[in-house]
Amino acid sequence: MSLPASLPDWAIEAEGLYKTYAATKTTPAKTALNGIDLKIPRGSIFGLLGPNGAGKSTYINTLSGLVRKSAGTVKIWGMDIDSHPRDARAAIGVVAQEIVADVFFTPRESLETQAGLFGVPPHERRTAELLAAVGLTEQAEAYVRQLSGGMKRRLMVAKAMTHNPPVLILDEPTAGVDVASPSSSPPTIWRRRRSSATPSPSSTAARWWPASRRRNCCAGWTPAPW
Ligand SMILES: Nc1ncnc2c1ncn2[C@@H]1O[C@H](COP(=O)(O)OP(=O)(O)OP(=O)(O)O)[C@@H](O)[C@H]1O
Numbered sequence: 462m463s464l465p466a467s468l469p470d471w472a473i474e475a476e477g478l479y480k481t482y483a484a485t486k487t488t489p490a491k492t493a494l495n496g497i498d499l500k501i502p503r504g505s506i507f508g509l510l511g512p513n514g515a516g517k518s519t520y521i522n523t524l525s526g527l528v529r530k531s532a533g534t535v536k537i538w539g540m541d542i543d544s545h546p547r548d549a550r551a552a553i554g555v556v557a558q559e560i561v562a563d564v565f566f567t568p569r570e571s572l573e574t575q576a577g578l579f580g581v582p583p584h585e586r587r588t589a590e591l592l593a594a595v596g597l598t599e600q601a602e603a604y605v606r607q608l609s610g611g612m613k614r615r616l617m618v619a620k621a622m623t624h625n626p627p628v629l630i631l632d633e634p635t636a637g638v639d640v641a642s643p644s645s646s647p648p649t650i651w652r653r654r655r656s657s658a659t660p661s662p663s664s665t666a667a668r669w670w671p672a673s674r675r676r677n678c679c680a681g682w683t684p685a686p687w
């Protein structure tokens with residue numbers, strides 16, 4: 462990933478973002494994003510709240526390139542998703558709302574494959590560390606289909622962090638995951654992981670938990686200086 466010359470002020474910048482899903486034979490066209498302007502500062506935790514169908518997942522999926530925007534501009538970590546798509550994607554980790562599981566892989570294989578897809582060389586991978594962080598060390602060699610729903614979601618969180626992105630986004634972060642231990646919350650895991658590169662992490666967990674208990678919450682956050 463080629464980094465911007467200096468740290469960006471904004472982790473995410475969206476301007477004039479529109480998305481209209483095309484009509485099908487049975488459904489009319491649907492405008493899900495209607496001119497969104499939203500900037501999220503570097504080093505912040507940001508919660509995006511709204512009722513079902515408000516467009517939260519569409520917004521998130523547009524940032525990560527899963528949904529193609531109809532109009533507008535988006536920058537991730539200062540990089541335009543149209544002119545620098547690979548760099549922008551490398552700067553973001555996304556945990557999707559729906560569980561996506563590699564059912565024939567083990568959690569260890571899943572993380573190794575994901576890291577490989579992002580070009581992380583074997584000696585830089587921290588598969589065991591990530592598995593421990595999300596509480597899946599015991600399940601490391603099990604088939605993913607043998608994991609519970611909450612365990613699968615934890616694995617998705619770990620997968621989103623394999624390339625150590627400076628921006629992490631969770632769509633419905635608490636769905637199916639027990640919130641008993643703040644030490645295993647995604648922000649804490651991520652802070653711990655990124656702190657190997659940055660020795661001055663901010664206190665994210667305390668700010669995370671109140672927001673995490675709300676329904677319909679999507680959270681994106683970025684660490685203290687990268
Ligand atoms: N692939 C699609 N094709 C057509 N319409 C879609 C598609 N995906 C989403 N929509 C529509 O776009 C609107 C926004 O959906 P979206 O999934 O972004 O909402 P959301 O805020 O994430 O909702 P939820 O809280 O239920 O997750 C809804 O009206 C939905 O029906």
Ligand SMILES: [Mg+2]
Binds near residue numbers: 517558
């Ligand atoms: Mg959604």
